[in-house]
Amino acid sequence: MSVMSMAAPRRFSVAALNGRFHRLALNAFMVIVVAHWAEHLVQAYQVWVLDRPRPAARGVLGQIFPWLVTSEWLHYGYAVVMLIGLFLLRPGFVGRARTWWTIALVIQFWHHIEHLLLLIQAQTHTFFFGGTVPVSLAQLIIPRVELHLFYNSIVFIPMMVAMYLHLRPNDRERQAASCSCVRSEGVPKAAIAPAA
Ligand SMILES: [Zn+2]
Numbered sequence: 068m069s070v071m072s073m074a075a076p077r078r079f080s081v082a083a084l085n086g087r088f089h090r091l092a093l094n095a096f097m098v099i100v101v102a103h104w105a106e107h108l109v110q111a112y113q114v115w116v117l118d119r120p121r122p123a124a125r126g127v128l129g130q131i132f133p134w135l136v137t138s139e140w141l142h143y144g145y146a147v148v149m150l151i152g153l154f155l156l157r158p159g160f161v162g163r164a165r166t167w168w169t170i171a172l173v174i175q176f177w178h179h180i181e182h183l184l185l186l187i188q189a190q191t192h193t194f195f196f197g198g199t200v201p202v203s204l205a206q207l208i209i210p211r212v213e214l215h216l217f218y219n220s221i222v223f224i225p226m227m228v229a230m231y232l233h234l235r236p237n238d239r240e241r242q243a244a245s246c247s248c249v250r251s252e253g254v255p256k257a258a259i260a261p262a263a
Contacts, residue, residue: 085159089246093159093230096152103145104223107216114212121212139182139189139201146182149222150175159248160233162240167229171222178218181205 084092106126113124129136153172160168181203188194188201195202205214232240236249 081155081158084155086245087247089156089159090248092156093233093248096156097226097230099152100149100223100226103149104219107219110212111216121210124212139186143179143182143186146175146179150179153226159244159246160229161243161245162232162236164229164233164236164240167225167232171225171229174218174225175222178222181218 079088106128110124110126110129113119113126114121117124125133125136135141150172153168153175157165157168157172184195185201185203194200195204196207203211203214208214209217233248236244241249
Protein backbone atom coordinates (compact mmCIF):
# COMPACT_ATOMS: atom_id res chain seq x y z
CA MET A 68 0.00 0.00 0.00
CA SER A 69 1.42 3.38 -0.97
CA VAL A 70 1.68 6.33 1.40
CA MET A 71 -0.92 8.15 -0.71
CA SER A 72 -3.61 5.52 -0.28
CA MET A 73 -2.90 5.26 3.46
CA ALA A 74 -3.34 9.01 3.84
CA ALA A 75 -6.63 9.03 1.94
CA PRO A 76 -8.56 5.84 2.66
CA ARG A 77 -11.25 5.15 0.06
CA ARG A 78 -13.95 5.17 2.71
CA PHE A 79 -17.31 6.84 2.42
CA SER A 80 -17.86 9.61 4.99
CA VAL A 81 -19.45 13.05 5.35
CA ALA A 82 -15.96 14.48 4.81
CA ALA A 83 -15.62 12.55 1.54
CA LEU A 84 -19.13 13.67 0.56
CA ASN A 85 -17.96 17.27 0.96
CA GLY A 86 -14.57 16.51 -0.54
CA ARG A 87 -13.91 14.35 -3.56
CA PHE A 88 -17.56 13.24 -3.90
CA HIS A 89 -19.05 16.75 -3.51
CA ARG A 90 -19.58 17.32 -7.21
CA LEU A 91 -21.02 13.86 -7.81
CA ALA A 92 -23.33 14.18 -4.78
CA LEU A 93 -24.46 17.68 -5.78
CA ASN A 94 -25.24 16.49 -9.31
CA ALA A 95 -27.27 13.52 -8.04
CA PHE A 96 -29.10 15.73 -5.54
CA MET A 97 -29.86 18.33 -8.23
CA VAL A 98 -31.36 15.70 -10.56
CA ILE A 99 -33.81 14.68 -7.81
CA VAL A 100 -34.62 18.29 -6.84
CA VAL A 101 -35.16 19.44 -10.45
CA ALA A 102 -37.37 16.41 -11.25
CA HIS A 103 -39.54 17.14 -8.20
CA TRP A 104 -39.72 20.86 -8.94
CA ALA A 105 -40.65 20.11 -12.58
CA GLU A 106 -43.59 18.03 -11.31
CA HIS A 107 -44.81 21.06 -9.34
CA LEU A 108 -44.46 23.24 -12.46
CA VAL A 109 -46.42 20.74 -14.57
CA GLN A 110 -49.12 20.64 -11.89
CA ALA A 111 -49.42 24.46 -11.95
CA TYR A 112 -49.58 24.32 -15.78
CA GLN A 113 -52.42 21.77 -15.55
CA VAL A 114 -54.36 24.06 -13.20
CA TRP A 115 -53.64 27.43 -14.81
CA VAL A 116 -53.27 26.68 -18.53
CA LEU A 117 -55.16 23.41 -19.09
CA ASP A 118 -57.83 24.51 -16.60
CA ARG A 119 -58.02 21.07 -15.01
CA PRO A 120 -59.91 20.70 -11.72
CA ARG A 121 -57.32 20.79 -8.92
CA PRO A 122 -57.76 17.16 -7.76
CA ALA A 123 -57.14 16.05 -11.39
CA ALA A 124 -53.93 18.10 -11.68
CA ARG A 125 -51.37 15.55 -10.57
CA GLY A 126 -48.23 16.38 -12.56
CA VAL A 127 -46.73 13.65 -14.77
CA LEU A 128 -46.04 10.69 -12.44
CA GLY A 129 -49.19 11.46 -10.46
CA GLN A 130 -51.32 10.79 -13.57
CA ILE A 131 -50.03 7.20 -13.55
CA PHE A 132 -49.69 6.81 -9.77
CA PRO A 133 -52.30 9.07 -8.09
CA TRP A 134 -51.15 7.99 -4.60
CA LEU A 135 -47.90 9.89 -5.25
CA VAL A 136 -49.90 13.10 -4.92
CA THR A 137 -52.32 12.10 -2.18
CA SER A 138 -49.83 10.43 0.21
CA GLU A 139 -48.80 12.91 2.90
CA TRP A 140 -46.19 10.33 4.01
CA LEU A 141 -44.54 10.61 0.62
CA HIS A 142 -44.56 14.43 0.63
CA TYR A 143 -43.14 14.45 4.13
CA GLY A 144 -40.54 11.83 3.20
CA TYR A 145 -39.40 13.92 0.25
CA ALA A 146 -39.19 17.06 2.43
CA VAL A 147 -36.99 15.16 4.92
CA VAL A 148 -34.72 13.75 2.18
CA MET A 149 -34.31 17.27 0.84
CA LEU A 150 -33.53 18.65 4.29
CA ILE A 151 -30.94 15.90 4.93
CA GLY A 152 -29.35 16.52 1.52
CA LEU A 153 -29.08 20.27 2.13
CA PHE A 154 -27.63 19.62 5.59
CA LEU A 155 -25.11 16.93 4.55
CA LEU A 156 -23.78 18.77 1.50
CA ARG A 157 -23.49 22.17 3.23
CA PRO A 158 -19.95 21.82 4.71
CA GLY A 159 -18.50 21.62 1.19
CA PHE A 160 -19.67 25.17 0.46
CA VAL A 161 -17.58 28.16 1.51
CA GLY A 162 -17.97 31.95 1.44
CA ARG A 163 -20.88 33.42 -0.52
CA ALA A 164 -22.03 30.01 -1.77
CA ARG A 165 -22.31 28.79 1.86
CA THR A 166 -24.55 31.77 2.70
CA TRP A 167 -26.95 31.01 -0.17
CA TRP A 168 -26.99 27.26 0.57
CA THR A 169 -27.81 28.07 4.20
CA ILE A 170 -30.72 30.26 3.09
CA ALA A 171 -32.07 27.26 1.11
CA LEU A 172 -31.60 25.04 4.19
CA VAL A 173 -33.48 27.44 6.49
CA ILE A 174 -36.40 27.80 4.05
CA GLN A 175 -36.52 24.02 3.55
CA PHE A 176 -36.61 23.57 7.32
CA TRP A 177 -39.82 25.63 7.45
CA HIS A 178 -41.21 23.86 4.34
CA HIS A 179 -40.55 20.53 6.11
CA ILE A 180 -42.44 21.77 9.21
CA GLU A 181 -45.42 22.51 6.95
CA HIS A 182 -45.26 18.91 5.65
CA LEU A 183 -44.97 17.56 9.20
CA LEU A 184 -48.17 19.46 10.11
CA LEU A 185 -49.87 18.09 6.96
CA LEU A 186 -48.83 14.55 7.89
CA ILE A 187 -50.08 14.94 11.49
CA GLN A 188 -53.43 16.21 10.20
CA ALA A 189 -53.71 13.27 7.79
CA GLN A 190 -52.86 10.78 10.54
CA THR A 191 -55.15 12.25 13.21
CA HIS A 192 -57.98 13.30 10.85
CA THR A 193 -57.95 16.63 12.66
CA PHE A 194 -57.70 19.41 10.09
CA PHE A 195 -56.64 23.00 10.61
CA PHE A 196 -59.08 25.86 10.09
CA GLY A 197 -62.08 23.48 10.20
CA GLY A 198 -61.09 21.91 6.85
CA THR A 199 -61.88 18.44 5.48
CA VAL A 200 -58.35 17.82 4.13
CA PRO A 201 -54.85 18.56 5.51
CA VAL A 202 -54.02 22.27 5.17
CA SER A 203 -50.69 24.15 5.30
CA LEU A 204 -50.47 27.19 7.60
CA ALA A 205 -49.63 29.49 4.68
CA GLN A 206 -52.71 28.20 2.82
CA LEU A 207 -54.51 30.93 4.74
CA ILE A 208 -52.99 33.17 2.05
CA ILE A 209 -52.20 30.93 -0.98
CA PRO A 210 -53.89 27.70 -2.27
CA ARG A 211 -51.93 24.46 -1.90
CA VAL A 212 -50.80 23.94 -5.52
CA GLU A 213 -49.42 27.48 -5.76
CA LEU A 214 -48.08 27.48 -2.22
CA HIS A 215 -45.98 24.33 -2.57
CA LEU A 216 -44.73 25.42 -6.00
CA PHE A 217 -43.71 28.65 -4.27
CA TYR A 218 -42.03 26.81 -1.37
CA ASN A 219 -40.08 24.57 -3.75
CA SER A 220 -39.08 27.59 -5.85
CA ILE A 221 -37.78 29.66 -2.94
CA VAL A 222 -35.65 26.67 -1.90
CA PHE A 223 -34.49 25.94 -5.46
CA ILE A 224 -33.44 29.50 -6.37
CA PRO A 225 -30.92 30.02 -3.52
CA MET A 226 -29.58 26.49 -4.21
CA MET A 227 -28.95 27.50 -7.83
CA VAL A 228 -27.22 30.72 -6.72
CA ALA A 229 -25.08 28.70 -4.29
CA MET A 230 -24.12 26.20 -7.02
CA TYR A 231 -23.26 29.02 -9.43
CA LEU A 232 -21.01 30.75 -6.88
CA HIS A 233 -19.54 27.43 -5.74
CA LEU A 234 -18.28 26.73 -9.27
CA ARG A 235 -17.03 30.33 -9.71
CA PRO A 236 -15.19 31.03 -6.44
CA ASN A 237 -13.14 34.14 -5.76
CA ASP A 238 -9.52 33.63 -4.68
CA ARG A 239 -10.34 33.47 -0.97
CA GLU A 240 -13.14 30.94 -1.49
CA ARG A 241 -10.92 28.86 -3.76
CA GLN A 242 -8.29 28.66 -1.02
CA ALA A 243 -10.88 27.71 1.60
CA ALA A 244 -12.55 25.00 -0.53
CA SER A 245 -12.15 21.42 0.63
CA CYS A 246 -13.99 19.82 -2.28
CA SER A 247 -12.85 18.99 -5.77
CA CYS A 248 -15.72 20.69 -7.60
CA VAL A 249 -13.66 23.51 -9.12
CA ARG A 250 -10.47 21.51 -9.55
CA SER A 251 -12.35 18.95 -11.59
CA GLU A 252 -13.25 21.81 -13.93
CA GLY A 253 -9.59 21.95 -14.89
CA VAL A 254 -8.25 24.62 -12.50
CA PRO A 255 -5.62 22.91 -10.36
CA LYS A 256 -5.60 24.31 -6.81
CA ALA A 257 -1.79 24.48 -6.82
CA ALA A 258 -1.86 26.74 -9.87
CA ILE A 259 -3.65 29.51 -8.01
CA ALA A 260 -1.95 29.06 -4.63
CA PRO A 261 0.40 31.91 -3.74
CA ALA A 262 4.08 31.02 -4.09
CA ALA A 263 5.49 29.95 -0.73
ZN1 LIG B 1 -18.02 21.34 -4.00
